[in-house]
Amino acid sequence: MQKALAMLEAVAYLGAGVTAKQIAAHTQVPPATAYRMLNYLVADGFLARTPDLSGFALGRRTSELAYAATDTEPVRTVAQVLDAMRAETRHGLYLMSFRGGALRAIDIDPDHEVVSASTITRNPHAHAVGKLLLAYRPRCLDDLELRSMTAHTLVDGLALHAELARVLATELSFENEESRVGRAALAVPVRGAGSEVVGGLCVQGIAGRLSPNNDRLVGFLRAGADELCGLV
Known part of the structure; x- marks a missing residue:
């Protein structure tokens, strides 16, 4: 026992x-x-x-x-939170863990094709959730090869560091056709029971339909991340 x-x-x-x-x-x-x-x-x-x-x-x-x-209402599970969110959006939604300094898939959208965790791990600079990992786990930048996946991929070190600084300042990561032509994604940090960032909640869809200036979508993601606090 x-x-x-x-x-x-x-x-x-x-x-x-x-x-x-x-x-x-x-x-x-x-x-x-x-x-x-x-x-x-x-x-x-x-x-x-x-x-x-x-x-x-x-x-x-x-x-x-x-x-x-x-004697309070039971905490919803990760699956329950994400199922409820998916019922409110037409975009793909998935959750990744950053624990141990590595990306691990926690919940992948069954109705949308998403980039595999292994692919993001190899090219975190080209993915919205990968940029979150690099911003909050800067040691992952050590020996990172900035490979070009599309013509839009950030392969300049100074430009990438400036992008990661924006991620930290806004707690929002954006990717526009950097990992795949025609695809865009937004991601926000998910915290543990304390303030530590332990993962990322990401929504992906067709390029042109996702934007960091879409307050409704960004608010939707942040509300979901708040519900997931302490569950990842």
């Missing part, structure tokens, strides 16, 4: 998408034991697998326990 509780605490501390290997290391439980207990916790609903099956997140029954303990 103590090990099971330690694993729940590890997922809550490390964030949604944490892997079995990371949980085992954090709790100092042998990997084989950790894998077995994680499967039990998933089967009982205390944990849930992330959509790409590579990691874990807190499950429905954990939220129910939190509700019973606080």
